[in-house]
Amino acid sequence: MASSLMLLQLLPFLCLHWLIFIASTSSNEIPKPYIVYMGSSSKSNLIIQNGEDVEIAKLNHMQLLSSIIPSEESERLSLIHHYKHAFKGFSAILTDSEASALSGHDHVVSVFPDPVLQLHTTRSWDFLAAAAKPAKNTWFNHKYHKAASDIVIGVIDTGIWPESPSFNDQGMGEIPSRWKGVCMESPDFKKSHCNRKLIGARHCSRASTNKDNSGSSRDPLGHGTHTASTAAGNYVSNAIYFGLAGGTARGGSPFSRIASYKACKEGGCSGAAILQAIDDAIHDGVDIISISIGLSNSEADYMNDPIAIGALHAQQRGVVVICSAGNDGPYPFTVANTAPWLFTVAASTIDRDFQSTVLLGNGKAIKGTAISLSNLSRSKTYPLAYGKAIAVNSTLVSQARSCRLGSIDPKKVAGKILVCIHTDPMDTRGRKIAVAENVEAQGLIFINDDEKIWPTERGILPYAEVGKVAGFRIINYINSNKNPTATILPTVTIPRHRPAPVVAYFSSRGPGLPTENILKPDVAAPGVAVLAAIVPRPDRPGGIPAGEKPATYALRSGTSMACPHVTGAAAFIKSVRRKWTYSMIKSALMTTGTPIFQTPRFSPDLSFFGTKFTRIIATVYDNTGTPLTNSSGNNANPHEMGAGEINPLKALNPGLVFKTTIKDYLRFLCYYGYSRKNIRSMTNTTFNCPKKSSAKLISNINYPSISISKLARQGAIRTVKRTVTNVGSLNATYISMVNAPSGLAVKVFPQKLTFVEGIIKLSFRASFFGKEASSGYNYGSITWSDDQHSVRMMFAVDVE
Numbered sequence: 001m002a003s004s005l006m007l008l009q010l011l012p013f014l015c016l017h018w019l020i021f022i023a024s025t026s027s028n029e030i031p032k033p034y035i036v037y038m039g040s041s042s043k044s045n046l047i048i049q050n051g052e053d054v055e056i057a058k059l060n061h062m063q064l065l066s067s068i069i070p071s072e073e074s075e076r077l078s079l080i081h082h083y084k085h086a087f088k089g090f091s092a093i094l095t096d097s098e099a100s101a102l103s104g105h106d107h108v109v110s111v112f113p114d115p116v117l118q119l120h121t122t123r124s125w126d127f128l129a130a131a132a133k134p135a136k137n138t139w140f141n142h143k144y145h146k147a148a149s150d151i152v153i154g155v156i157d158t159g160i161w162p163e164s165p166s167f168n169d170q171g172m173g174e175i176p177s178r179w180k181g182v183c184m185e186s187p188d189f190k191k192s193h194c195n196r197k198l199i200g201a202r203h204c205s206r207a208s209t210n211k212d213n214s215g216s217s218r219d220p221l222g223h224g225t226h227t228a229s230t231a232a233g234n235y236v237s238n239a240i241y242f243g244l245a246g247g248t249a250r251g252g253s254p255f256s257r258i259a260s261y262k263a264c265k266e267g268g269c270s271g272a273a274i275l276q277a278i279d280d281a282i283h284d285g286v287d288i289i290s291i292s293i294g295l296s297n298s299e300a301d302y303m304n305d306p307i308a309i310g311a312l313h314a315q316q317r318g319v320v321v322i323c324s325a326g327n328d329g330p331y332p333f334t335v336a337n338t339a340p341w342l343f344t345v346a347a348s349t350i351d352r353d354f355q356s357t358v359l360l361g362n363g364k365a366i367k368g369t370a371i372s373l374s375n376l377s378r379s380k381t382y383p384l385a386y387g388k389a390i391a392v393n394s395t396l397v398s399q400a401r402s403c404r405l406g407s408i409d410p411k412k413v414a415g416k417i418l419v420c421i422h423t424d425p426m427d428t429r430g431r432k433i434a435v436a437e438n439v440e441a442q443g444l445i446f447i448n449d450d451e452k453i454w455p456t457e458r459g460i461l462p463y464a465e466v467g468k469v470a471g472f473r474i475i476n477y478i479n480s481n482k483n484p485t486a487t488i489l490p491t492v493t494i495p496r497h498r499p500a501p502v503v504a505y506f507s508s509r510g511p512g513l514p515t516e517n518i519l520k521p522d523v524a525a526p527g528v529a530v531l532a533a534i535v536p537r538p539d540r541p542g543g544i545p546a547g548e549k550p551a552t553y554a555l556r557s558g559t560s561m562a563c564p565h566v567t568g569a570a571a572f573i574k575s576v577r578r579k580w581t582y583s584m585i586k587s588a589l590m591t592t593g594t595p596i597f598q599t600p601r602f603s604p605d606l607s608f609f610g611t612k613f614t615r616i617i618a619t620v621y622d623n624t625g626t627p628l629t630n631s632s633g634n635n636a637n638p639h640e641m642g643a644g645e646i647n648p649l650k651a652l653n654p655g656l657v658f659k660t661t662i663k664d665y666l667r668f669l670c671y672y673g674y675s676r677k678n679i680r681s682m683t684n685t686t687f688n689c690p691k692k693s694s695a696k697l698i699s700n701i702n703y704p705s706i707s708i709s710k711l712a713r714q715g716a717i718r719t720v721k722r723t724v725t726n727v728g729s730l731n732a733t734y735i736s737m738v739n740a741p742s743g744l745a746v747k748v749f750p751q752k753l754t755f756v757e758g759i760i761k762l763s764f765r766a767s768f769f770g771k772e773a774s775s776g777y778n779y780g781s782i783t784w785s786d787d788q789h790s791v792r793m794m795f796a797v798d799v800e
Contacts, residue, residue, distance in 0.1 A: 029095040031076060033114035035272050036064075037309055038088040038107055039681030040316070054084055061090045064105070068098045081204070081276045085283035086313040087682075091272035109678050112304040116268035117293045119158070119223050120324035120336075120560040149173050151256040151571045152199065153232050154286035155564075156277045156293065157224030159217050159262035160201060162193035164225060164533040164552060166233030166249060167258065169196035181259050181284035186216035197234060200259030200284055204276040217262050222534035224260060226556050227292050229533035231564035232256040232571065236533075239553045242373050242545055244354065244493050245531045249553060252568015252648070253575065259286055269293050271306035278310030282317055287574065288582075289314060290567035292324045292560035294336030301514060302672070303682075308339040315341045316662055316683065320582035322567045324559035325521040326508035330631065332639065338512030338520045340703060341665050343570075343586050346508070346641055347527025347562040348501035351623055353494040354455040354529060354555075356464040358445055360477050361485035368464035371457040371529065371555050373545050374443065374490045381485035382442045385416040386478050402427060403435045410439040417443040417462070417486055419474060429465070433458055433542075443488045447471030454505060454631070455491075455529045457555050459542015462488035499622040503640045504528050505631035507559055510639035511707070511777070511796070515672060517698035519707035519796050521642040523590055525569075527562030529555045569648040576652055583660040584727070588651035590704040591658070591791045593644030637779045638794045643705060655728040655789025657704075663687075664701040671697045706782075706795035711770045713799055719767040724784070724791070726755040726762075732786045736764070740780040743772035744797060748782055770799035 061079055069076050081091040091114055094102070103111040149172060160167070174196065181200030183191045194201055201217035219225045232251040239249035261277035263269050274293065281289055291307060302308040311321035323337035325346045337344045356370035361381050376382075390412035391400035399407035403420035404427065418441040420432050429446060436444040443462030448471070456465070466474065478484045504527055512520035536550035544550060566589065573585045580588075622628045627635045628644065662683075669679050670689035679687055690697075699708050699720050708718050726732060732755045736748040746768055753762045766782060777798050784791040 029097060031073075031093045031095050033080060033091055033270070033272060034094040034099045035091045035112055035114050035275065035306065036061075036089050036102055036108060037110045037112075037303065039109045039678075040087055040313060040684035041085060057084050057088065058082060064102070065092055068094070068101055081272045083275060083279045085279045086317060087279060087309070089275070091275075107681075109681050110301075110303040115271040115295060115300075115306065117271060117274065117295055117306070118268055119264060120292050120294055120327050120558050120563070149255045149257065150176055151253060151288070151574055152176070152179065152259055152284075152286045153228075153253070153256050153567060153571055154200075154259045154261055154277075154281035154284070154289045155224060155228040155231065156261045156263050156274060156281070156289060156291045157219075157227055158221045158264045159203065159219035159224045160198065160228055160258075160260035161219045161222070161225040161533070161535045162189070162198055162201070164229065164233075165236045166229035166251070166533040167195070167198045168234055169198075170234065172196035172255065172257075175199050175257070176285075179257075179285050181286075184217055186218070189217045197258060198260065199257045201262075202260070202277070202280055203262040204273040204280065205263070205265070205270065217260060219260075219262070219535055221266060222537070222554070223264070223292070223560065224262065226530075226532045226534055226554070227290065227560060227564045228258050228260060230530060230561060231290055231567040232258050233533060236553075239531060241371075241531060241551055241554050242548060244371065244491060245352065245529070245555060247531075249531060249533070252565060253571035256568075256571045256575070259284060264293065275306045275310050278307075278314060278321075282314055282319055286319060288567055288570055289319060289321045290564050291321060291337075292558075292563045294324060294326050296326075296328070296336075302339055303674070303678070305339070307337060308342065311339065311342050312665065312682065315665065318582070320570060320586070322563055322570065324563040327506045327558050327560075329507045329509050330505055330640075332509050333511060333513055334508040335510045335512050335520045335639075336508060338514075338518065340518045340660065340668055340701065343523075343566060344521040344642070345527075345559060345562045345566045346521040346524040347504040347506070347557070347559045348524040348641065348645055349454070349504060349528045350526045351495070351497050351500040352529065353497040354491050355494050356491045357489045358464050358466065358474065359487050359489060360474070361481070361483075362477065364473070364477070366464075366466055366470045366474060368445070368466040368470065369455045370463045370465050370491055371455050372463040372488065372491045373460045373542075374462035374488050375460070375545065376443065376462045376487045376489065378487065378489065381487045383416040384419055384445075384474075384478050384484040384486050385413045385441070386419045386475065387421070403432050405431065405435055405438075408435060408439050414440040415442055417441065417445060417488065419445045419447065419478065421447045421471065429456055429458070433461060433463070437461060445474060445486070445488070447474065454557065455555070456557060457542070459540075460545055461542070464488050499624045499626065499629065501526070501622060501628060501645050503628070503630040503636045504557070504559075506557070507562075507640070511709070511798075515695060515698055516709035516798065517695060517707050518703065519638055519642070519705040519794065522586070522705070523566060523593065523643050524641040524645050525562040525565035527559050527565075528557045530557070530561040531555050532561070566646060569646055569651070572648055573651055580657075580727075581659065584657045584725070585651070587657040587659070587704040588654040589646050589648070590643040591656070591793060592647055592650040592654045593792070637777075638705070638796050639777065643792070643794050653728065653789070654791060655726070655732070655786060656724040656734065656784060656791045657727055658702055658722060658793075659725050660702050660704070664703070668698055668701050671695060671701075705793055706766065706797075708768060708795070708797045711768060711797050711799050713770050713773070713775075715771070717767055717769050718797075719765050721763060721765050722793070723761055723763040724753070726760045728786070728789060729755075730757045731755065734784040734786050734789075734791070737783045737785060738780070739783070741773065741778045743770070743774060744778045744780070744799070745769040745772070746780065746782070746795075753784065766795075768795075768797050770797065773797075773799040775799055
């Protein structure tokens with residue numbers, strides 16, 4: 001009986017042999033890794049598949065491969081990865097012709113080259129807590145904290161360093177009985193490395209080499225260790241990075257469990273391995289998946305994006321996926337991970353800075369910023385060498401000004417402090433450091449021509465970064481002195497720094513692609529100079545100060561660091577609000593950001609449908625009481641910070657939430673243009689698309705923010721609908737308030753929402769009219785307030 005069933009299941013694939021004539025390997029085609037995505041698993045709920053189920057699935061996929069790969073190339077008849085839990089598919093070595101032929105098969109949703117995705121790389125949690133009043137009510141001592149031990153966070157990254165104190169299981173109870181994960185063994189990673197804190201560790205690359213250690217769950221780079229400890233690291237007293245940023249290290253949800261899934265190595269992350277990690281994590285029983293990774297090409301189709309594919313299936317099974325926005329800022333249209341079912345996080349600063357002072361020979365002190373382990377002191381100065389003046393030859397003067405590789409004469413800089421001006425955004429700080437080290441400079445002063453400076457970790461080379469105003473003073477000193485000298489003092493920690501938060505310069509900006517009708521990023525969180533656990537490498541890049549042991553904690557920057565802050569916050573909220581779905585948690589974090597100060601301002605000249613309305617100024621403020629800014633000092637907008645800086649404590653009591661359901665996501669796929677057949681394959685449902693489906697209707701899914709692209713100025717009115725769910729007082733009345741830029745008319749109907757016992761859901765519509773608005777994106781917010789809550793929804797409207 002079992003054999004007959006197996007043959008029946010194989011029949012669709014046995015009919016494919018004719019494809020071999022279409023897809024025969026041509027002599028000029030080079031086979032490469034491809035991902036073959038085949039939609040949802042065969043059952044609507046996550047199942048524990050028996051061995052026969054798995055073998056049948058493998059046979060199906062192998063039969064599919066054998067029908068497309070020529071017999072003389074049978075060595076390619078192998079599955080690199082096999083997806084079998086939440087979704088179906090595999091990765092294999094194919095030619096372009098073979099992939100094209102497979103893409104037309106009835107059981108295949110998409111076939112695409114295996115992409116290489118990039119990693120998006122103490123005080124931060126205190127800083128987030130300080131936004132709550134009173135500040136002493138931090139969640140670290142919350143009475144619900146023990147409940148967080150039932151929450152399992154899956155971290156997909158470079159692996160984990162299990163010996164870190166952040167992963168000790170002191171105070172942890174028994175592992176939840178529902179957990180089905182494993183601790184995969186290898187020569188350098190034993191089952192005993194897992195405990196009641198680190199309850200699972202997998203490596204998702206099939207190939208293994210001694211060099212990249214990909215066949216082990218151990219983290220050779222430190223990125224995965226840093227992100228995991230930021231999200232859910234246990235309490236560690238006296239964590240410090242060579243005298244800087246000392247304090248107690250802990251994650252956002254210190255009692256949550258961690259499961260590590262290694263899908264990355266030096267050089268990037270295989271998309272096929274990421275899909276394998278997501279599939280395994282869903283099967284193992286994680287509640288939240290944290291991914292500080294993304295495609296560099298933000299225009300990629302959702303069904304060619306491994307994170308978007310895997311996360312859609314995770315959402316169908318109640319698992320939220322939180323992702324970094326990317327580090328390609330400050331340019332627009334660079335934000336990564338833009339699917340609406342992803343929670344996308346931008347990076348911001350905290351109220352701590354790191355000052356590296358340049359002391360000139362004339363006694364003037366220039367304050368710079370850096371995380372430099374300089375061993376220089378005030379007692380001795382060194383000659384200054386301006387790159388422009390020490391070029392190898394006259395043709396390379398402009399390159400030498402910015403210290404391009406090969407443009408500096410090593411004989412003229414050895415033993416001196418090199419001064420470079422940053423003029424090319426593609427020429428990174430790391431390259432300047434490498435140049436300085438190659439020419440044996442005593443130190444490096446980096447002048448950022450755009451004032452876009454933030455503290456970056458640069459090892460033992462004495463280093464300071466200054467803005468163009470301070471840089472001009474240094475250049476002027478060099479030009480006006482025959483023998484200019486200076487020294488670079490060791491970095492010191494500057495507490496209570498202002499202003500903060502500020503959107504990080506490197507944080508990727510919206511609008512998002514492939515569609516601008518979803519507002520991305522979603523929120524901002526600390527991502528600059530975050531102290532967390534790392535791999536204690538004696539050969540660490542940048543070196544170790546003399547007489548010191550390798551650091552076990554370090555300061556890192558990137559949206560990679562911002563992402564696990566939201567992961568930890570979501571785990572904390574889930575531990576308190578056990579019945580909330582993750583879309584409710586996402587809504588709560590998006591609508592209760594940094595405090596709002598509201599001042600009514602009437603606009604008597606602006607009418608909508610003949611009705612005057614009140615304009616409300618509602619601005620997100622930093623710790624100076626002024627509007628939150630970006631790295632250029634301008635007011636930040638939602639394409640930079642999303643809904644604003646998260647406030648986890650306020651998010652516990654948002655009043656109202658926007659529930660984004662699976663049906664919303666399916667409608668999104670319809671509106672975007674996917675076929676009913678593919679949507680049904682992806683979801684294993686009989687879902688039918690609405691009769692009217694167009695890209696502009698994407699704005700209408702029940703998302704906690706609003707984005708409208710291409711609002712015509714002449715007479716066009718765009719109306720969107722939202723439904724809110726009351727999670728506050730049973731009897732409550734909320735009044736709407738609008739903050740819109742001059743010329744953009746926004747009307748909310750009804751203007752009042754009244755909840756009574758038995759009625760917890762109400763809907764409203766917001767209409768936008770841009771006849772008088774400025775061209776381009778206009779930003780604002782709609783805020784629903786009762787006597788206890790302010791529920792703020794940001795909007796971005798592109799008027800053309």
